[in-house]
Amino acid sequence: MKISSDTLTVLQNFATINNGIQVKPGNRLQTISSGKTLLASATIAESFDVPFCIYDLSQFLGTLSLFDSPDIDFGENAMTISEGSTNLKYVYADPNTIVTVPEKRLECDGDIVFDIEAADMSKLSKAANVLNLPNFVITKHGDDLVASATDVKNSTSNNFRINVEAVTVPENEFKMVMRFDNLRLLPDDYRVKISSKGISHFDGTRAEYFVAVEQNDSEFNN
Secondary structure: OOOOHHHHHHHHHHHOOOOOEEEOOEEEEEEEOOOOOEEEEEEEEEEEOOOEEEOOHHHHHHHHOOOOOOEEEEOOOEEEEEEOOEEEEEEOOOHHHOOOOOOOOOOOOOOEEEEEOHHHHHHHHHHHHHHOOOEEEEEEEOOEEEEEEEOOOOOOOOOEEEEEEEEEOOOOOEEEEEEHHHOOOOOOOEEEEEEOOOEEEEEOOOOEEEEEOOOOOOEEOO
């Protein structure tokens, strides 16, 4: 098997979420952060026949970069990476040594639903980085739905705002808060659902992410 560039991009993104990964048979990859505040899932072109775990995903991706276009044979306890006369045996990790994704699929009822473009998400993330703003906040201002980069713990914080395309907006007032540390998303346009129960769902063309809502800082008045 050869691993496509698109799948390598997904794995590079997943390595920022969890250093280890459990791969199950099939064509779906999943990972979860150690604090279980971010879960990511992606359907890929390849389909794996055997389950395996990688302890250090960044190291594995670095290992693949030693080759131009390697073939990978997935054995029971290790994979063999080969190209021409060069080959490498890469041993799988024990599943008990990594944080694995729960079997039960998460669900998110969207009390608030909106679309956000990749360019706008990039601007918000850049503003958060430049201005040292930890929070991604969704609020309603008049008839507009607004995404902000700010610090909800600081009343004098800078506030970088972008209007987003609302799909479903409740009549009541709300302030839904997330952390940019948990928004480790592939660049993409996303349909976003946020539940008052404390979870959000970012659904893109390449991957989907379930992100925890900071319930102590959020407000949703019924």
